[in-house]
Amino acid sequence: MTTWEVYTRVFSAIGLRYALTAGLAFVLFYVVFGRRWQWRKIQRKFPENQDYRREIFYSALSIAIFALVPIALVFNPAVRPYTRLVENANELSTGYFWLAFGLMFFLHDAYFYWTHRLMHHPLLYKYFHLVHHKSVNPSPWAAYSFHPLETIVEVGIYVVLIFTLPLHRWHIFFFFLFQIIYNVYGHLGYELYPRGFHKTWVGRWVNTSVSHNMHHRYFKGNYGLYTLIWDRLMGTLHSDYDKHFEQATQKPWTKPQEVAERV
Numbered sequence: 167m168t169t170w171e172v173y174t175r176v177f178s179a180i181g182l183r184y185a186l187t188a189g190l191a192f193v194l195f196y197v198v199f200g201r202r203w204q205w206r207k208i209q210r211k212f213p214e215n216q217d218y219r220r221e222i223f224y225s226a227l228s229i230a231i232f233a234l235v236p237i238a239l240v241f242n243p244a245v246r247p248y249t250r251l252v253e254n255a256n257e258l259s260t261g262y263f264w265l266a267f268g269l270m271f272f273l274h275d276a277y278f279y280w281t282h283r284l285m286h287h288p289l290l291y292k293y294f295h296l297v298h299h300k301s302v303n304p305s306p307w308a309a310y311s312f313h314p315l316e317t318i319v320e321v322g323i324y325v326v327l328i329f330t331l332p333l334h335r336w337h338i339f340f341f342f343l344f345q346i347i348y349n350v351y352g353h354l355g356y357e358l359y360p361r362g363f364h365k366t367w368v369g370r371w372v373n374t375s376v377s378h379n380m381h382h383r384y385f386k387g388n389y390g391l392y393t394l395i396w397d398r399l400m401g402t403l404h405s406d407y408d409k410h411f412e413q414a415t416q417k418p419w420t421k422p423q424e425v426a427e428r429v
Contacts, residue, residue, distance in 0.1 A: 172241050177233035183343060184229060184310055187350045191306035192218075195356050206356045208379040208414045209303045213355075217300075218307055224297055225310035228317040232310075235321050239328065248329070255334045263334070270327055270341050271392060277323045278391035283402070285316060286386055294319065304353040304382050309346060348392060352378040361415035364408060371395055376411045380404050 195203060196212065204210070239245050252258060258266070285295040297313040312320060324342075327333060351358065357376050363369035364376075373390045377397075381388040387404045390397045397403040404410070 169237060169241075173233055173237050176236050177230060180232050181226070181229045183346055184225060187346050188225075188306040188309055191350050191354055195354060196305065203356060205417065206358075206414065208355055208357060208376055208410075209383065211303060213301070213303050213305050217303070218305060221301060221305060221307035221311040224312060225307060227314060228310040228312045228320070231314060231317045232321050232324075235324055239325065250330065250332045251328055251338075252332055252334050255336065258332060258334060262332070263337075266331060266333060266337050267341060269331055270333075270337065273327065273331075274323050274341075274345070275390065275392045276396065277326060279389050279396040281319050281322070282389045282391075285319065286389075299382065299385060301353070302382055304355060304379065306350045306354055308353040308382075309349040351375055352391075353382075355379065357411065357414040359415070361412070363415075364411045371398070374411060376414050377403075377407060380407065380410055 200212070239249060240251065255263060282295075285291060294313060294316045298308070298311055298316060301308040301311060310317075324338075327341075328338075352373065352375055354375050357374060359369065359372075359374055363372075364374065371393050373388075373392055373394050377388045377390070377394065384404065387402050388394075388397055388407070389402055394403055
């Protein structure tokens with residue numbers, strides 16, 4: 167198989183994963199049940215068609231860049247031996263096989279928080295992160311809507327993982343499937359967790375669609391990916407996060423008028 171054929175397969179796999187998750191979310195929440203579920207929409211207004219087109223364009227560009235990394239590292243016989251990928255899952259203990267998912271989760275969560283916060287530095291923001299923040303009112307299609315420079319930063323976690331943790335291809339497959347699902351949820355524009363979840367002992371530490379939507383709307387704070395651990399530890403969680411979560415999960419007949427009218 168030629169390098170181009172391998173690249174095409176990798177690009178198609180990543181693209182299909184994005185298209186299915188973001189596409190299904192878009193159809194359900196923006197086409198079929200958009201009005202019925204609008205009481206759970208975080209910002210009442212829907213994005214414009216030009217926003218969807220921009221998000222899909224930059225996401226496709228990101229996927230094209232994402233696909234280059236496995237070609238350069240995993241499918242490159244000169245580099246592959248230096249990674250910690252294993253061919254056979256039996257080379258890993260059962261306990262470690264499952265523990266690895268947790269290690270990947272917390273490593274990615276920390277990597278994302280600190281690189282994300284760094285890209286908000288005034289010297290870097292317009293070159294790396296401005297494209298993503300053009301989605302002030304994001305849709306599911308915004309999940310991979312990055313400038314190419316930001317895409318390189320984002321895919322860096324793949325490099326970190328395969329060179330630091332002993333992993334099997336199933337770890338890569340299931341973890342990055344989980345990643346895109348949660349990423350789409352973060353940009354969904356609707357809150358799916360139940361009312362009061364943010365006050366539970368677990369929910370207090372879980373990143374929500376409300377939290378990330380606030381980041382897009384106010385441009386700073388709420389930098390986390392899967393959790394709010396780093397935001398809470400570093401004092402970067404918006405002080406009115408609880409208020410916004412409660413407003414987004416109130417039943418329609420209990421929402422104050424000013425909440426219903428906000429955009």
